[in-house]
Structure formats: C-alpha cells, structure tokens
Amino acid sequence: MSLNKQVLIFGATGNIGGAAARELLKRGWQVRAVTRNPESEKAFTLAELGAEVVQGDMDDRDSLEKVFDCMARLLSVQNWTSSGVEGEIRQGKLVADVAQSAGVTHLVYGSAGTGDPHTGIPHFNNKLVVEAYMRKLGLPFSVVRPAPFMELLSEKEFCPALGPWGVKPKLLGWDTPTPWVAVRDIAIAIANIFENPDRWIGREVELFGDVKTLAECRAIFTAIDGKKPLRLPLPLGLFNKMAGDEFVMMWRWMVDWMAEIGLEGLMETVDNSREVCPELLDMESWLKIKRNGGFA
Numbered sequence: 434m435s436l437n438k439q440v441l442i443f444g445a446t447g448n449i450g451g452a453a454a455r456e457l458l459k460r461g462w463q464v465r466a467v468t469r470n471p472e473s474e475k476a477f478t479l480a481e482l483g484a485e486v487v488q489g490d491m492d493d494r495d496s497l498e499k500v501f502d503c504m505a506r507l508l509s510v511q512n513w514t515s516s517g518v519e520g521e522i523r524q525g526k527l528v529a530d531v532a533q534s535a536g537v538t539h540l541v542y543g544s545a546g547t548g549d550p551h552t553g554i555p556h557f558n559n560k561l562v563v564e565a566y567m568r569k570l571g572l573p574f575s576v577v578r579p580a581p582f583m584e585l586l587s588e589k590e591f592c593p594a595l596g597p598w599g600v601k602p603k604l605l606g607w608d609t610p611t612p613w614v615a616v617r618d619i620a621i622a623i624a625n626i627f628e629n630p631d632r633w634i635g636r637e638v639e640l641f642g643d644v645k646t647l648a649e650c651r652a653i654f655t656a657i658d659g660k661k662p663l664r665l666p667l668p669l670g671l672f673n674k675m676a677g678d679e680f681v682m683m684w685r686w687m688v689d690w691m692a693e694i695g696l697e698g699l700m701e702t703v704d705n706s707r708e709v710c711p712e713l714l715d716m717e718s719w720l721k722i723k724r725n726g727g728f729a
C-alpha cells in the first residue's frame with residue numbers, strides 16, 4: 434500500500450494524541466489536529482510545530498464530518514475521565530461511524546487494559562465495546578493498549594497526581610512488579626503502525642516499556658533527582674472522593690492481574706512490544722531524558 438502521509442488526530446492536545454502528532458510531524462507527515470478549542474495554548478503549540486489545527490467535537494457529528502475531509506488515516510483517542518464512561522463509548526462509536534462514511538483506510542485506536550472482557554473495569558470495557566463496534570462496521574483498524582504511563586509518576590495534571598508515592602503504594606504495594614510505558618514510546622508505536630499498515634491492520638498490541646515495582650521507581654527517582662519524591666499520605670477514602678472510585682478499582686484489579694501474569698509474563702510483553710517500538714525506554718532512561726530537557 435503506498436502511503437500519502439496525512440493523518441487526522443483526535444485527542445491531539447492530549448498526552449497520546451499530542452505525542453503522536455509531534456512524532457508524525459517529525460517524520461514529515463501532514464497532521465490535522467482536532468480540538469474543541471483551537472485557541473488553547475496546546476493547540477497553538479501544535480500549529481507552531483506545523484499541524485493544521487481544526488475545531489471539532491466528538492459529540493457533534495456535523496463538526497466531525499467537516500474535519501474528516503480527504504483524510505484516510507486517523508488516530509482515535511477518547512478519555513473517560515473527561516467524557517464519562519458512557520461518553521467515551523458514544524464518542525468512540527461516532528468517530529467510527531464518520532470514519533466509515535469517509536472511507537478511511539486505517540484507524541489506530543487508543544485503548545487500555547488487556548483486552549480481557551472480564552476485568553469489571555468500566556473504562557476497559559468501554560474500549561472493548563468500541564472495538565467490537567468498529568469490527569462490526571468492517572473498519573480497517575489497529576488497537577494500541579498501553580500500560581500505565583510513566584508520566585503518572587511525574588506529571589501533576591493526572592488525577593492520581595496526588596497519589597503516586599502516597600496512595601498508589603497502598604493499592605499496589607511497594608514490591609508488586611508493575612508495567613509502565615513512556616508516552617513518547619506510545620507515539621513511536623503509533624507512528625510505526627501508520628507507516629506499516631499492511632503489517633498492523635487487524636492487530637492489537639499491548640505496549641509495556643518496563644516493569645518496575647514502586648520501590649524500584651522511587652529508588653530511580655531518588656538517584657536521579659538527588660532527593661526522595663514527595664509522599665503525600667492521603668487516606669484512601671479521601672482519594673476515592675477526589676479521583677473517583679474507578680482509579681482505586683483499577684489499581685486493585687491490577688494487583689491480582691499482575692500476580693497472575695507474574696514478572697516473567699510481564700517482561701515477555703515488554704519484549705513483544707519491541708516489535709512496534711524497538712527503542713522502548715525503561716524507567717531510568719525515560720526519567721533521565723525528562724530531567725535533561727525532556728522530549729522534543
């Protein structure tokens with residue numbers, strides 16, 4: 434399949450979509466970035482990097498039809514924390530409907546979880562509902578299922594920002610091997626998938642960059658920053674109220690799941706992830722780059 438290097442990105446002002454937009458722009462792709470607010474700082478930054486920023490709302494079919502004009506490839510990312518569990522399904526399906534009408538040749542879907550329908554985690558299940566819907570429509574798509582972002586441990590914007598070193602250890606334990614992935618690597622994987630559609634259409638890929646316990650993560654942060662990361666020992670009940678109980682539910686489920694898979698199984702997924710992102714960062718390399726000016 435010969436490629437015209439044009440891609441439409443939903444969630445382009447967010448973590449996954451923003452990093453994917455930057456990676457594809459670096460590779461010479463023409464990026465059309467969708468946002469509800471083209472006047473935002475993040476939208477301006479994307480425009481400065483060369484993206485065509487367009488106004489669109491995943492809840493509004495008319496606006497979606499306009500942004501699809503002539504675009505054959507798209508990245509579809511929704512977020513349950515801002516759109517709600519039902520909103521995420523509704524938006525994912527609407528993007529899929531419009532994509533099908535527009536005759537897209539490749540959709541990459543930003544998913545989460547393991548692909549197992551029995552986790553009981555609403556936002557994991559949402560994504561399976563959207564994936565099943567896209568399958569039913571006959572869309573040519575690839576699924577990316579990232580591990581928890583390494584950025585959860587460093588960025589204040591995340592809902593559990595209050596809790597990486599205070600609340601998470603209560604849920605995960607300090608010594609539970611946990612998978613992580615750098616947002617940069619999700620972006621590289623997405624770009625590689627778009628550049629190799631024959632290889633990736635119809636496939637689902639789990640993305641793990643490293644497996645580290647919270648104790649190991651804390652030691653890495655302490656060594657690189659020269660001080661221990663701040664611990665805010667928030668009571669779980671209060672965290673639940675502030676962040677919503679789905680976070681607590683998810684991290685608790687992860688403990689059982691990780692015990693079932695075991696360290697070897699988790700490391701096997703890191704190895705498999707190299708097929709789509711050969712330059713995967715481990716936690717230490719990621720943090721060193723972050724502290725030395727970050728990612729371009």
Ligand SMILES: NC(=O)c1ccc[n+]([C@@H]2O[C@H](COP(=O)([O-])OP(=O)(O)OC[C@H]3O[C@@H](n4cnc5c(N)ncnc54)[C@H](OP(=O)(O)O)[C@@H]3O)[C@@H](O)[C@H]2O)c1
Pocket residue numbers: 443444445446447448449450451467468469470473489490491492510511512513515516524543544545546556578579580581582585
């Ligand atoms: N955090 C993790 O560790 C992790 C791990 C694995 C998977 N995930 C999954 O990753 C996804 C979240 O990705 P993210 O962190 O990249 O999201 P994010 O940073 O919260 O970005 C959300 C994006 O969605 C856009 N958006 C929201 N509502 C919209 C609407 N109605 N119409 C158009 N655009 C809309 C926002 O754009 P504007 O505001 O500019 O319109 C923004 O660009 C979730 O599905 C989550 O389950 C997260």
